[in-house]
Amino acid sequence: MSSEEALERTERGEPRPSPGEHRPSPIDVHVGSRVRLRRTLLGMSQEKLGEALGLTFQQVQKYERGVNRIGASRLFDLARVLDVPIGFFFDDMPDSMGGIASGFRSRLAGFAESQEGFEDDTLHKRETLELVRAYYRITEPAVRKRVFDLIKSLAPAE
Known part of the structure; x- marks a missing residue:
């Protein structure tokens, strides 16, 4: 040092x-x-x-x-x-x-x-990273939006 x-x-x-x-x-x-x-x-x-x-x-x-x-x-x-x-x-x-x-x-x-x-921990989980990568590999914007809407609909209401 x-x-x-x-x-x-x-x-x-x-x-x-x-x-x-x-x-x-x-x-x-x-x-x-x-x-x-x-x-x-x-x-x-x-x-x-x-x-x-x-x-x-x-x-x-x-x-x-x-x-x-x-x-x-x-x-x-x-x-x-x-x-x-x-x-x-x-x-x-x-x-x-x-x-x-x-x-x-x-x-x-x-x-x-x-x-x-x-949560910061959520961003560091392998599952999150794999999900994000898979999501962005969907090249069709309309399909990607439907997947996004599906995931949001499956999550419990805030």
């Missing part, structure tokens, strides 16, 4: 890791998990994402685990390749991370509202 990073952590009140120990920032872990979520929803492998970004799949793995911090230009590229707004990577961030991130999230209220009704 650089002395600059150590100073930033101290200013944030984070404990210093022991020598040789590297703990990723909770924000880096969250952003990485959102990269993984979107990549998985698209059915894209780490290798394919790496190719699109000019990276190895190992580098993508490190980003997804939060071990490597994602810089602004890389975040921009990820948003473009994964076809999401940059704010997507900060969505559903726990309030405990606070600070700038929660202010940023509040400005993205419109996007967050479209996500209401979904």
Whole structure:
């Protein structure tokens, strides 16, 4: 860890890791998990994402685990390749991370509202990901809408 990073952590009140120990920032872990979520929803492998970004799949793995911090230009590229707004990577961030991130999230209220009704755990279940992938493989818009209406009709009323 650089002395600059150590100073930033101290200013944030984070404990210093022991020598040789590297703990990723909770924000880096969250952003990485959102990269993984979107990549998985698209059915894209780490290798394919790496190719699109000019990276190895190992580098993508490190980003997804939060071990490597994602810089602004890389975040921009990820948003473009994964076809999401940059704010997507900060969505559903726990309030405990606070600070700038929660202010940023509040400005993205419109996007967050479209996500209401979904538990974070639900989005990470394999069943959900497979269902979403299968749904988007339906190429006929009218058929896809009927499937959507059928699923909604089977769910209990709120």
